[in-house]
Amino acid sequence: MNTTTAPMSAAALLRASLAAGEAQSAAYAAWKAATKLEGRYRGQVTRACNRWLNAPEYTAPAERRRLSALHDAALTRHAPYKAAERATWAELRAAISRADIADKAWRRAEFGDVDQAEQQSGAAAEPHGPGGSTTSTTPDTSAGCGAAEVEQPPATSRARRRRKPRKLPTGYLDFNPRRASLADYDVIVFNSSGGKDSQAALDYVAEQARAAGVSDRVVVLHNDLGVTDSAEPVEWPGTEELAAEQAAHYGFRFETIRRALGGLWQQLIEQRKLFPSSQARWCTSDQKSSQGLKFLTRLVRELRGRGVTGRPIRILYVLGLRAEESSGRARKPELAVDRAASNGQRTVVRWHPILTWSEQRVWRRIADSGVRYHWAYDAGMDRLSCALCVLATRADLVCASRLRPALTDDYVRAEEITGHKFKTDLSIRDIRAEAQSLGPITKIRPGEAMRRRLGYSSTALYLGRVELNRRRYTTAA
Numbered sequence: 001m002n003t004t005t006a007p008m009s010a011a012a013l014l015r016a017s018l019a020a021g022e023a024q025s026a027a028y029a030a031w032k033a034a035t036k037l038e039g040r041y042r043g044q045v046t047r048a049c050n051r052w053l054n055a056p057e058y059t060a061p062a063e064r065r066r067l068s069a070l071h072d073a074a075l076t077r078h079a080p081y082k083a084a085e086r087a088t089w090a091e092l093r094a095a096i097s098r099a100d101i102a103d104k105a106w107r108r109a110e111f112g113d114v115d116q117a118e119q120q121s122g123a124a125a126e127p128h129g130p131g132g133s134t135t136s137t138t139p140d141t142s143a144g145c146g147a148a149e150v151e152q153p154p155a156t157s158r159a160r161r162r163r164k165p166r167k168l169p170t171g172y173l174d175f176n177p178r179r180a181s182l183a184d185y186d187v188i189v190f191n192s193s194g195g196k197d198s199q200a201a202l203d204y205v206a207e208q209a210r211a212a213g214v215s216d217r218v219v220v221l222h223n224d225l226g227v228t229d230s231a232e233p234v235e236w237p238g239t240e241e242l243a244a245e246q247a248a249h250y251g252f253r254f255e256t257i258r259r260a261l262g263g264l265w266q267q268l269i270e271q272r273k274l275f276p277s278s279q280a281r282w283c284t285s286d287q288k289s290s291q292g293l294k295f296l297t298r299l300v301r302e303l304r305g306r307g308v309t310g311r312p313i314r315i316l317y318v319l320g321l322r323a324e325e326s327s328g329r330a331r332k333p334e335l336a337v338d339r340a341a342s343n344g345q346r347t348v349v350r351w352h353p354i355l356t357w358s359e360q361r362v363w364r365r366i367a368d369s370g371v372r373y374h375w376a377y378d379a380g381m382d383r384l385s386c387a388l389c390v391l392a393t394r395a396d397l398v399c400a401s402r403l404r405p406a407l408t409d410d411y412v413r414a415e416e417i418t419g420h421k422f423k424t425d426l427s428i429r430d431i432r433a434e435a436q437s438l439g440p441i442t443k444i445r446p447g448e449a450m451r452r453r454l455g456y457s458s459t460a461l462y463l464g465r466v467e468l469n470r471r472r473y474t475t476a477a
């Protein structure tokens with residue numbers, strides 16, 4: 001029996017691609033709606049949790065029990081919305097993959113425009129992280145449009161003439177990151193913010209690097225965002241020290257980089273005179289990404305000096321991003337050549353090893369590692385990096401303001417100097433007023449953030465491991 005399928009026409013593939021695009025938009029709208037609803041109930045959990053955690057020492061046990069019960073009830077109410085949000089998120093990821101396949105199939109049929117990177121690898125449908133990760137989200141091309149439909153028709157001479165060669169960095173063509181292992185890289189640069197995602201990803205990378213015998217090639221890089229005029233650090237105090245401690249725990253080299261022309265505060269007050277936003281994230285591009293690239297140039301010089309010559313230096317640049325955090329991150333590939341950062345001297349491959357991890361899995365990994373996490377989580381923060389981040393939720397901003405009143409005063413002053421609000425629809429002055437009405441957070445229980453996610457026994461075990469490690473560091477010092 002003849003089982004071959006006739007290739008679809010370009011017009012049919014275009015229709016399929018447009019339909020897949022519409023399905024993707026619908027999935028995105030559903031996910032946004034579910035996220036909004038989930039956010040409302042998450043806010044209730046956070047408020048209940050703050051009331052419970054910040055109850056004064058002398059609060060009667062019965063009242064404590066009541067606050068704890070209120071917190072549990074809020075968690076129970078929140079659970080189905082969280083599950084619904086996750087389900088719509090999974091649907092969105094699948095819809096994006098389907099739209100991507102359909103679009104590529106149409107482009108192949110119409111223009112013969114096959115992604116050279118995939119041609120080189122010949123393994124687009126079977127990717128894996130350099131550490132052997134199997135969590136890739138690249139779609140199975142045998143689903144959806146069907147492998148036979150995706151098959152490229154023979155390119156006509158006209159299509160061949162129209163095809164423009166893509167500019168690829170020198171050295172990329174003889175190096176296929178999809179088939180490479182950690183040992184194939186000259187250096188592994190891990191960018192650490194000191195937050196929980198960075199910490200879990202670092203633990204995972206340390207395990208993979210140990211297995212590949214290349215722990216000595218890992219460099220942990222931290223971006224210091226500087227201090228305000230009144231010497232208040234823009235980040236949470238102790239972040240750099242914690243990132244260094246985490247790197248030392250695994251025996252990795254640690255480096256801190258700063259922008260030579262001034263930190264985030266100086267940029268805001270003297271140069272940009274406008275707060276960053278999700279549309280204009282100059283804080284990330286100027287303070288983090290560009291500084292990271294400068295560091296890579298330094299590393300290349302260093303490696304050339306050590307005798308690596310005759311080919312571009314292979315750099316694996318690792319970031320602890322998670323798709324759950326935003327739709328932008330959800331679209332990022334787990335492993336890809338960073339063409340903008342690559343040149344004749346270096347091939348830079350970006351790896352996001354925990355892209356598909358859940359928050360629970362991150363906390364579980366930290367618990368098992370026994371490495372200290374940042375105290376700001378125990379104080380009620382959900383995310384780290386800048387204490388007052390323009391992308392943070394209102395709950396996080398109020399919590400940060402209660403913990404950092406002096407920094408909040410500086411940001412209020414920045415609003416006055418620049419004449420702009422912190423966010424288009426939110427002034428830091430309002431955040432300060434709300435924080436002042438709630439009063440400062442004075443009591444921080446170690447392990448509280450983990451207890452909320454993993455329960456008492458896991459946290460007790462984790463705190464024991466942290467204490468053992470602390471003694472180990474003291475003895476070694």
Ligand code: SF4
Pocket residue numbers: 276281283284287384385386388389390391
């Ligand atoms: S934490 Fe927020 S404000 Fe700070 S650099 Fe990142 S996006 Fe910008």
